[in-house]
Amino acid sequence: MATLAPSNLDLFTAEAAPGERRIDLHVPAIHCAGCIRKVEGAVRSLPGITKARVNFTTRRLTAEWADGSLDPGAILAAVEAAGFEARPFAPADVAAQGSDPASRRLIKAMAVAGFAAMNIMLLSVSVWSGADGATRDLFHLISAAIALPTIAYSGMPFFSSAWGALRQGRTNMDVPISIGLVLATALSLYETFTRGHEAWFDAAVMLLFFLLLGRVADSLMRDRARAGVAALLKQSAPGALVRAPSGDTEWRPIESVAPGMTVLVAAGERVPVDGLVLEGGSAIDRSLVTGESLPEAVGPGGQLLAGTLNLDGPLAMKATAVGEASFLAQVVRLMEDAEQGRARYTRIADRAARLYAPVVHLAALFTAIGWLIAGAGLYQALVTAIAVLIITCPCALGLAVPAVQVRAASVLMKRGLLVKDGSALERLAECDTLIFDKTGTLTLGRPTPVGVLPLSDADLALAAGLAAKSRHPLSRALLAAARAQGITPTPLAEVTEHPGLGLEAQVNGERLRLGRPDWAGADAADTHLLALAFRKGGQPAVLIPFEDPLRPDAAAAIARLKRDGFEIRILSGDREAPVRHAAQALGIAHWDAGLAPADKLAAIEALKAEGHKVLVVGDGLNDAPMLAGGHASIAPSSASDAGQTAADMLFLNDSLMAVPQAVETARRADSHVRQNFVMAIGYNILAVPIAMAGFATPLIAAVAMSLSSLIVVGNALRLKAPK
Amino acid sequence: MTTIGFLLPIALLLGLGGLAAFLWTMRSGQYDDLDGAAQRILTDEEDGPES
Numbered sequence: 001m002a003t004l005a006p007s008n009l010d011l012f013t014a015e016a017a018p019g020e021r022r023i024d025l026h027v028p029a030i031h032c033a034g035c036i037r038k039v040e041g042a043v044r045s046l047p048g049i050t051k052a053r054v055n056f057t058t059r060r061l062t063a064e065w066a067d068g069s070l071d072p073g074a075i076l077a078a079v080e081a082a083g084f085e086a087r088p089f090a091p092a093d094v095a096a097q098g099s100d101p102a103s104r105r106l107i108k109a110m111a112v113a114g115f116a117a118m119n120i121m122l123l124s125v126s127v128w129s130g131a132d133g134a135t136r137d138l139f140h141l142i143s144a145a146i147a148l149p150t151i152a153y154s155g156m157p158f159f160s161s162a163w164g165a166l167r168q169g170r171t172n173m174d175v176p177i178s179i180g181l182v183l184a185t186a187l188s189l190y191e192t193f194t195r196g197h198e199a200w201f202d203a204a205v206m207l208l209f210f211l212l213l214g215r216v217a218d219s220l221m222r223d224r225a226r227a228g229v230a231a232l233l234k235q236s237a238p239g240a241l242v243r244a245p246s247g248d249t250e251w252r253p254i255e256s257v258a259p260g261m262t263v264l265v266a267a268g269e270r271v272p273v274d275g276l277v278l279e280g281g282s283a284i285d286r287s288l289v290t291g292e293s294l295p296e297a298v299g300p301g302g303q304l305l306a307g308t309l310n311l312d313g314p315l316a317m318k319a320t321a322v323g324e325a326s327f328l329a330q331v332v333r334l335m336e337d338a339e340q341g342r343a344r345y346t347r348i349a350d351r352a353a354r355l356y357a358p359v360v361h362l363a364a365l366f367t368a369i370g371w372l373i374a375g376a377g378l379y380q381a382l383v384t385a386i387a388v389l390i391i392t393c394p395c396a397l398g399l400a401v402p403a404v405q406v407r408a409a410s411v412l413m414k415r416g417l418l419v420k421d422g423s424a425l426e427r428l429a430e431c432d433t434l435i436f437d438k439t440g441t442l443t444l445g446r447p448t449p450v451g452v453l454p455l456s457d458a459d460l461a462l463a464a465g466l467a468a469k470s471r472h473p474l475s476r477a478l479l480a481a482a483r484a485q486g487i488t489p490t491p492l493a494e495v496t497e498h499p500g501l502g503l504e505a506q507v508n509g510e511r512l513r514l515g516r517p518d519w520a521g522a523d524a525a526d527t528h529l530l531a532l533a534f535r536k537g538g539q540p541a542v543l544i545p546f547e548d549p550l551r552p553d554a555a556a557a558i559a560r561l562k563r564d565g566f567e568i569r570i571l572s573g574d575r576e577a578p579v580r581h582a583a584q585a586l587g588i589a590h591w592d593a594g595l596a597p598a599d600k601l602a603a604i605e606a607l608k609a610e611g612h613k614v615l616v617v618g619d620g621l622n623d624a625p626m627l628a629g630g631h632a633s634i635a636p637s638s639a640s641d642a643g644q645t646a647a648d649m650l651f652l653n654d655s656l657m658a659v660p661q662a663v664e665t666a667r668r669a670d671s672h673v674r675q676n677f678v679m680a681i682g683y684n685i686l687a688v689p690i691a692m693a694g695f696a697t698p699l700i701a702a703v704a705m706s707l708s709s710l711i712v713v714g715n716a717l718r719l720k721a722p723k
Numbered sequence: 724m725t726t727i728g729f730l731l732p733i734a735l736l737l738g739l740g741g742l743a744a745f746l747w748t749m750r751s752g753q754y755d756d757l758d759g760a761a762q763r764i765l766t767d768e769e770d771g772p773e774s
Contacts, residue, residue, distance in 0.1 A: 033765035056759030108746060115742040119735060135727075142731065 012088035013072050020050060022064040023072050024089040027079060030059050035084070042082040043075055058227055061086065089230065103219045109154040110212035116150035117202070117209045121702070124202040128699045140192040140199045147201040151185055154208050157215065173353040173398060176360055177211065180204075180393035187386045203390055203701040210395050210709045214402040218422060221409045228418045229644060240272035241265075243316065257322050265315045267499050268471045270307055274326045275317040277302040285309040285473070288640045289327070289621045291439045291573025293548050294530060307621055307640065311472060312516070313499040328642070331597050331624055335646055338601055338629030347423050349401045352677060356397065364388045367692045384694045391691040391701055392684050396708035400676035403716035408669035411721040415661055416652040424648035427632040428663060429670035430613045434561060435604065435630065437618035438572035438582050442554055444654060445619065445638055447477045447530055447546035454542050455534060457487060463534045464489035466503045466514040474532050474546055475503070475514070502532075510537035517543055550585060557656040558586045564663060566615075571600045573622045600626040617659055619643050634659055661722035672719055676712045683708040 016022035027039060036054045039061055043052035048069030053062050063075050072088075079086040123139040131139060158181070162174035181204055188199040239253045243262040257263065257273055265271050267282065283295040286308045295311055298304065304317055305327050321327070364385045371381035405422035412419055419425060436442050453460055464482035467475035468489045482489065492512075495505045502515010513520045513535045520533035522541040530548075535541035551557075561568060570591035572579045579593040592603065604626055607614050616623070616630030619639035627633040627646035635647035644650060651658035687704055690696055748754070 033762040036759065036762060037766050054759065055756045056762055057756045104749070107749065111742060111745050111749075115738055119738050122734065142735075146735075 010072065015067075016064045019067050020064050021067050021072070022062060023075060025061045025063070025076065025079060025086040026059060026089055027054070027061050027084050027086045028059050029084050030054060030056060038082045039079055039084055042078045046070060046074055046078055049075075060089070103216070103223050106157060106212060106216045106219050109157060110209065110216050112150055113154040113205060113209040113212055116146050116154075117205045120146055120202045120205055124698065124702070127199075136197075137192070137195050140188075140201075143199060143201040144189060144192050147185065147188070147205050150205055151181060151208065154212060155181055158208075158211070171353055171357050172350045173356075176353065176357045176389075177207075177393060177398065179361070180389045181207065183386050184390045184393075187383065198698055200387075200390055200698050200701065203393075203698055203705065206702060206705060207390075207393050207395050210705065211398040214399040217406040218402040221406045221419070222421050224413075225409070225418045225420045229420070229650065240319075254322070257319055259319050259322060259325075261319050263317050263319050265304075265310045265317060267310055267313055270309050271304045271317070273306050273319045274321040274328075275304050275319045277304060277315055278318050279316040280313050282313040282315055283311040285311050287439045287445055287548070287620070291437060291620050291622050293439045293443070293574050293578050309473075311474075312501075328621065331621055331642060334597055334601055334625035335628045335642065338604075338625045339646075345423060345427060347401075348426050348673060349397070352397065360389065360392045363392070363688060363692070370692070371694070380694070384692070387694070387696040387701075388688060388691040391687045391696050391704065393705075395705045396680035396683060396712045397677070399709055399712050399716075400680055401673055403713045404669050404672045404676060404719065407716045407719045408665050411719060412649075412662060412665055414721050415658065417658050417662055418650045418652070420648050420650075424632055425666045425669050426673075427613075428615060428648070428666035431615035431631055431663070432566065433607055433612040433614045434566040434568045434659075435607075435614055435616045435618075435626065436568065436570050436588075437620060437623045437626075438570055438579050439548065439574050440619040440638060441617055441623075441636060442570070442582055442586065442656070443548045443550055445548060445636075447474055448549050449478065449481045450545045450547050453478075453481060453485070453544065455544070459534065459536060459542075460485070460487050461490045462492075462507065462512055462536065463514050465492040466495060466505060466512060466534075468492075469495040470497055470503055474530070477546060478514075478532060478544065512536055513541075517541070550582060551654055551656040554656045555586055557660055558588065560657075560660040561663070564660060564667075566663075567612075571595055571603055571626070573597075573600075573620070597622045597625050601629050604629045615663070618647075634662060665719075665722045668719060672716060676715055679711055679715065680708060 013021045013023045030036060030039060036056060039054055040052045043049055043061065043063050046065075048065045049063060050066060051062070051064040054060070055062070061079065065075075076086055076088070120143045123143050127136050127139055155178070158174045158177050161172065162178040165172045165175060184200045184204040184207075188201050188204070190196070191199045239251055240257050241249055241264045242252045242257060243249050243264055249264060254272060262278060263273060263275065271284075277298050277300050279300060281297070281299045283297050284302075284304065285295045286292045286305065288309070289305050289307045298315075304315075307328060367388050368381045368385035371384055372378070376384075402422065405425055408425055409419040409422070439445055455463060460482050464479050464487055467479040467482075469492070470476075479489065490507075492505045492507065495503055497503050498515070498519075501519040502513060504515075505512045514532060517531055517533040520535045520541045522533035522535075522543045530546040532544045532546070533541040534544065558568060568588050568590070570579060570583050570588055572591070572593050573595055574593060576593040579591055583589075583591040592599075595603070600623065604614055604616065608629075608631075613631040616626050616633040617635070618627055618633070619636050621640040621642050623635075624640070624642040624646045627635060627643055632649075633647045634649045634651065635643045637644075637650050637652045639647065639650070649662055651662070683704065687696075690700070753760075
């Protein structure tokens with residue numbers, strides 16, 4: 001959005017180094033080496049710039065300059081002059097995802113474990129192939145010297161997570177992993193110093209390496225989704241243009257706007273705070289906030305909600321509620337309450353660990369007791385018991401879930417679906433009831449001309465030429481429709497925009513007008529808020545009606561979801577007539593209209609109380625509590641910022657097919673996870689008796705572990721992209 | 724067996740060298756923009772990693 005006040009950009013810059021400032025711009029149109037050069041070249045040629053670097057993967061430009069030498073607006077202007085649209089990232093977003101320390105820490109741990117595993121394996125192979133005596137003791141010592149620091153460093157993520165769980169009286173998968181690691185290391189150290197035959201350093205470090213592979217993949221998946229979401233979040237201006245009583249205007253950050261101040265909102269901008277109209281008249285698009293599909297006309301005294309879009313004319317408004325008291329803050333509070341239910345969800349791997357850990361630990365205990373009863377010494381009984389723990393250490397179990405989920409997320413990404421984290425897939429697979437919002441979810445949430453455009457090609461080219469000069473949503477929709485018909489807009493030189501009314505130009509002595517029907521001279525009886533009229537010279541005006549159409553494939557997607565066994569409902573904030581119309585067109589029997597955010601949430605809670613697992617698909621600010629409250633949730637990429645934050649998944653394409661694709665992939669992933677568990681358990685059923693009988697050697701452990709991990713990863717890769 | 728005396732340290736040092744190199748490449752941000760690196764070889768002009 002180009003309506004940024006220049007000083008506003010300072011809010012998006014951050015200090016890079018002492019005396020240097022930095023800004024990150026999202027430049028979505030970069031797609032080739034030439035674009036990289038053009039953008040970097042344009043910015044580097046500015047005076048004072050010390051660094052300009054495009055990150056092609058994230059379509060992001062980072063620019064740094066000596067503080068005070070440059071207005072950041074010049075950078076934005078330079079990029080736009082080079083032909084690319086750019087918008088700033090908020091510093092908070094940049095800090096949150098610049099270099100995610102969690103992922104980096106895991107990758108480093110994995111690199112160290114990989115290095116150690118290879119070198120210890122090198123030494124172990126010599127031991128297995130017959131090195132003995134002093135050589136074996138030396139090799140064990142060297143292995144110990146490599147393994148101890150590795151386990152201390154690379155094992156940290158597991159130890160701290162296991163400790164955290166134990167302190168709260170719970171167990172998770174990291175508890176048996178940590179116990180196995182610590183015992184294997186202790187036993188191996190004992191063997192090394194008593195000049196024993198078998199040290200298990202290789203098994204312990206290899207286990208770490210495989211487990212870290214799973215963790216790293218999981219963490220990278222989350223990073224990628226987070227970067228995708230940050231790129232989508234619209235730049236909601238964190239400020240407002242305030243008019244002082246003296247008449248001077250000043251851009252203020254949103255926090256310092258107080259109730260009673262006069263705020264100016266230009267046409268095409270979003271309303272920054274809740275308030276009442278003082279001067280001006282316009283139409284307000286509230287679809288993203290309340291779900292109401294028809295723009296509402298407002299005049300002095302009319303109420304405005306933060307986040308709604310001012311369509312037609314400039315408005316002056318009096319701020320009534322800001323911060324905690326605003327509609328947005330109420331929605332956020334509802335959202336936070338609703339989210340607590342989801343935090344109680346236990347992931348499938350942790351549920352497996354609850355069963356797995358006691359079984360394994362009991363098996364080890366019985367082994368020790370059994371060997372003691374059979375007359376073996378304490379040492380041999382302990383060694384065998386620890387061998388059982390090492391053999392059963394959940395190498396394959398640790399990979400079983402992340403391998404499948406990472407694969408599922410990457411095939412979904414190919415279909416334009418962003419999955420925020422693995423637990424979303426698990427929850428999605430369990431859902432049996434589906435709640436849709438209407439405006440912006442079942443429908444596109446943007447106006448499109450109804451039927452065939454009632455203009456000749458020549459007139460349409462002129463109308464499109466006028467529309468090209470405006471940012472009004474209806475103008476843009478008309479322009480897009482004309483382009484879709486293969487019409488090239490006639491370039492028009494002098495177009496004047498009359499705020500709140502329309503566009504005007506003179507061509508060949510004829511006056512052209514495109515705008516509000518009554519202004520362009522259309523029949524007043526036909527006046528409809530979602531319509532434009534075009535008038536050329538003395539000819540009668542032509543009315544172009546618009547509507548918010550259903551998404552392409554909406555009917556097919558709903559039919560497919562019904563086949564998948566979902567009970568489908570619509571909960572909308574819109575009026576009854578359009579909701580009924582959409583429900584009938586799609587064959588959805590249960591629908592409710594005119595709901596407030598709290599009503600929607602209450603409906604979800606009622607369904608939950610009946611034992612349903614609810615999948616919510618919605619986009620608006622009013623849907624955010626419902627998205628947070630559902631068992632799982634999906635939002636389109638056009639959703640409000642709050643909606644995108646609350647949803648588990650986002651779909652980037654217009655087609656509603658994304659919803660059945662997501663559900664079916666999640667269900668398939670769930671069955672792959674279960675297959676993996678079955679295989680991992682099958683492996684244990686084979687391996688545990690061998691270990692209990694005392695036949696397990698480090699060699700057998702190494703082979704068994706690698707094999708089971710390969711099988712589990714291979715099974716995960718079978719997951720295919722959805723149709 | 725004396726060959727082990729110098730072969731082992733050499734093997735370990737080489738491995739450590741690889742590990743150090745990997746950690747360095749990660750710290751200097753060489754994995755931050757893998758697609759960009761693939762595109763940048765198409766440009767003729769000098770283009771250092773941090774300019």
